Amino acid sequence: MPSHHPARSRRSTERKGDLRERAILDTCEALLAHKGYNAMTVGDIAQGAGITRGALYFYFGSKQEVVVALVARTVEQLWERSRTTAQTDEPRQAIAEAMQRTVELWNEHGLVMRTAIDLSLTVPEIGELWSHTADLFITAITAVLERAGIQAGTEPEQASAMARALCWMIERTFYHASQESRETLQEASATCEHLWLISAGLTT
Amino acid sequence: MPSHHPARSRRSTERKGDLRERAILDTCEALLAHKGYNAMTVGDIAQGAGITRGALYFYFGSKQEVVVALVARTVEQLWERSRTTAQTDEPRQAIAEAMQRTVELWNEHGLVMRTAIDLSLTVPEIGELWSHTADLFITAITAVLERAGIQAGTEPEQASAMARALCWMIERTFYHASQESRETLQEASATCEHLWLISAGLTT
DNA sequence: GTAAAAATCGACACCGTGTAGACTTTCTGG
DNA sequence: CCAGAAAGTCTACACGGTGTCGATTTTTAC
Structure with missing residues (x-):
């Protein structure tokens, strides 16, 4: 699991995962806008971010965690x-x-x-x-x-x-x-x- | 479906279902208090009211409807x-x-x-x-x-x-x-x- | 260039929902 | 008082979303 980057600010070149992580949050925000929290499914978010559900769970443990982030x-x-x-x-x-x-x-x-x-x-x-x-x-x-x-x-x-x-x-x-x-x-x-x-x- | 008793106030003796309906709402209120809306399941409500899920759907179409009532x-x-x-x-x-x-x-x-x-x-x-x-x-x-x-x-x-x-x-x-x-x-x-x-x- | 770490996938088991159909109980009118 | 209707109840099922797992591929670091 990525996340939790307390002090490693500029370690190596930006991981590919960091991009995805941002894409996930952006998608989540967009979906929230016109579907609302309840209607929004983990599959929707994953699809919007261009990955499968399985892959999303590599970044976040649940829908709630995505929204918390x-x-x-x-x-x-x-x-x-x-x-x-x-x-x-x-x-x-x-x-x-x-x-x-x-x-x-x-x-x-x-x-x-x-x-x-x-x-x-x-x-x-x-x-x-x-x-x-x-x-x-x-x-x-x-x-x-x-x-x-x-x-x-x-x-x-x-x-x-x-x-x-x-x-x-x-x-x-x-x-x-x-x-x-x-x-x-x-x-x-x-x-x-x-x-x-x-x-x-x-x-x- | 019972509900919607606009003017029939004292028609015949109180239906058995009216009792159940109240029991369902009471149970719902109690569950809401120490489980919260999300954790509360339709099965929980039914159980608390002394019936099965199937029977509950005779009174209300969904968990949301129960809470609305x-x-x-x-x-x-x-x-x-x-x-x-x-x-x-x-x-x-x-x-x-x-x-x-x-x-x-x-x-x-x-x-x-x-x-x-x-x-x-x-x-x-x-x-x-x-x-x-x-x-x-x-x-x-x-x-x-x-x-x-x-x-x-x-x-x-x-x-x-x-x-x-x-x-x-x-x-x-x-x-x-x-x-x-x-x-x-x-x-x-x-x-x-x-x-x-x-x-x-x-x-x- | 290769080995470890990161990322991705598809399949699966689980749980809650809502529906369908059969059955039982309760009411109502003749 | 008793038959048919209405009200109430149950079990079983199909569906959809969740989260997990192990296998596989891609990326990164040395």
Whole structure:
């Protein structure tokens, strides 16, 4: 089994299998888009990637593992991006920028993100990945709220709990809106931004 | 096939099948609780209800249909209850009462509600049922916001859109919290209530 | 150029689904 | 009360998807 390349980044020339592995994930993403998780069969993925089922099992142990890898690939991009994004001090601006970034995220990766959310329950690995991602957002929102003067702490009416609720609001709102259209998503974003601003007491 | 009893309420003595039908749904609910939807097999349900797979297919056409019926049964209770609940004019009180009712709802039916949410995508019938339920909530929240002075309308920063976002916030927050404990749910409720109050401009 | 490692294939066993047909139990009306 | 119909139940089967295995071919490394 390939996978798990922790430190061997540039060992020898790229294995042929690495190509296939990517082809499998790409196919999986495409199939997910117009068949959905349940309808998508291991045979479909293999066929799309140009190999047989038997060969696919050389790379991944199951359909679930394929999807876990796909989610991991996407989510790592998210982490990467959020790490390299400039942090603004001014809360109003920070909120606007965060929402803008989130819209882009969902425009680009909405499908995989929705899949991740849907499978969080049934596939523990994905649940892990997604809850870690959510934690990053919650931490960021908490920081903005505190900077805007909301009392720090974990009690129900303090920054931490509020940030969590706002995170879920954004997740769910974007989840639904991203199934519609870009315009819907943009409007949903405006609404969320507005509610975030109000919650932070920044409406004067 | 039984089911579809629109107006024949008290026709003859209760059919034996009605008993079985309820037994099937009860078993399904129980299995859902400690095996989850995917792990639960039609054979499991039949066994739990004291019949064979073949007999179960007399009542329901598939596992999905069983779960749809279970969700429908639960959701009808919700509708029933929300219809018979007193409406309060004073916004602050209306919000407090709504949140209290919602906590009770999730305490009693959390499992089925989470299942409904999870399957909304894959089972259109359930998606229908749940989105209708959400609409009831959104309408109610919208009314409260307007009464509290938020401008009516469907633009991103007006009552309707805000209500939708708040509804998703509550749904998702309760979804997660109800998996933990009653205390967590109660705290989550307090946070949501706080955010709802702030959004309605009722914090003076 | 060759031997080990990587990749691929086809066949198989297993399990869950849904259907069919025969059989039994329960109701209903004369 | 009893015969025919309706309701309920069962066993057996066919199908489709999953995951495994051993044999075989291709690629890579020295």
